[in-house]
Each structure stands twice: as structure tokens, then as C-alpha cells.
Amino acid sequence: MSNLLFMARFNTWANGMIFKSISELSETDYRSDRGAFFGSVHRTLNHLLLIDILWRSRLEDWHAENIKSFDQILYDDFEELRKERIAEDEALIRYCEALKPDAEAEEIIFRSVLGTGEPESIRRDHVLITLYNHQTHHRGQINCLLTQSGIFPAALDVYDYLKQ
Numbered sequence: 001m002s003n004l005l006f007m008a009r010f011n012t013w014a015n016g017m018i019f020k021s022i023s024e025l026s027e028t029d030y031r032s033d034r035g036a037f038f039g040s041v042h043r044t045l046n047h048l049l050l051i052d053i054l055w056r057s058r059l060e061d062w063h064a065e066n067i068k069s070f071d072q073i074l075y076d077d078f079e080e081l082r083k084e085r086i087a088e089d090e091a092l093i094r095y096c097e098a099l100k101p102d103a104e105a106e107e108i109i110f111r112s113v114l115g116t117g118e119p120e121s122i123r124r125d126h127v128l129i130t131l132y133n134h135q136t137h138h139r140g141q142i143n144c145l146l147t148q149s150g151i152f153p154a155a156l157d158v159y160d161y162l163k164q
Contacts, residue, residue, distance in 0.1 A: 004104065004125060005096040007132045012089040013164070014156045018139050019082050021146055021153035029149040030078065036141045038071055044145075045081055046073050048138050052088050055131045058110040059095060059124060067113055092131075099124070 022030065022041055033039035038047045050072055057064035066074075075081035104125040111117050122130075139156060146153050154160065 002096065002099070002101065002104075004099065004128050005093070007128070008089075008093045008096040010158055010161045011132050011135055012086075012093060013161050014135070014139060015085055015089055017154050017156055018142055019085065021151055022142070023078075024151050025146070025149055029145075034145045034148060036145055037138070041142055041145050042078070042081075043071060043073065044138050044142055045085070046075065047071060048135060049081065049085055049088055050074055051134055052092065052131060054113060055127050056088070056091060056095065058108055059127055061108075064113065092128075096128070 022045070025041065029041070031040050031042050034041075036044055038044045047070060050067055050070065053074075054064050054067055075084055104123070106124050107121045108124055108127065109119050109121045111119055136156075143153050143156070
């Protein structure tokens, strides 16, 4: 198994674990601005999904036309957001399963949705590494918000995933 596919599967597990912990939050704690980059747990989850969709659209060469800003709320309902998170994680796994080793280092060219519109390029594997690192970054913020609310989420290290 490639490291990119491994990380796609780990990412899916970590997202499932974090959603399980979040489901214990009150609606108020879930939606309250608690000082994270995107304010609330709800807004942070939407941001994570939005960025994954945006990067995957670039990898698969389609236009994510519904994305207008990085803080956009794609899904206001928690269960709908969870369903779409699962679907996006499954799509990323399928993408990594189909990715040929010689295609990993290929440069993709895209136009930034929210930037200048000028063409940019990045390697496919670097996109996926960026995506998984971004997920880890914001899941850490969510873990902090959960702890502040009295919920102590499970450890989300790769080591914990391997022990499953």
C-alpha cells in the first residue's frame, strides 16, 4: 500500500473518531465561537470539508463551482455534514487507490478559486500531503475545543490507528 493511500485511510479513521467525539457536544458548544481559526467546531468542520473538495477538484480536474470562500458553510446540519465528510473521505481513498505510482509526482495545473486566477502548479503527492496535514492541523484545534467543553477525545495519532 502506498503511503498516500495509507494516509487516506488514516484520515478517514481520524475523521470518524473526531465526529464521534463531537456528537457528544451540546448544540451550543458545537456552534459557539470559541476562538479557533474558524470560530466554532461547526465552522471548522465545514472548512475542512470545503478544502478537501477544493483540492480533490484540482486533482481530478473539475471545477468546484459552489466554493466561494474558505469560511463558507456547506452544510448547516451536523448529520448531513457528517454524511458528506464520509463521502469525501471515501472519494479520497478511491482516488489514492487508483493513483499510479508514476503519476504521484506529476504536476497539476489549476487556477485558484479565491486567488488571482493565475495558473499555479503543484505535484499530486504534494497536494495530498498538504490535504492530510491540513486535516491534522484543524482536528487538533477541534480536540482543544472539545477538551474545553469537558469532552476528552480519543488520541488521533497514526500509532493509535495502527493499534486497531
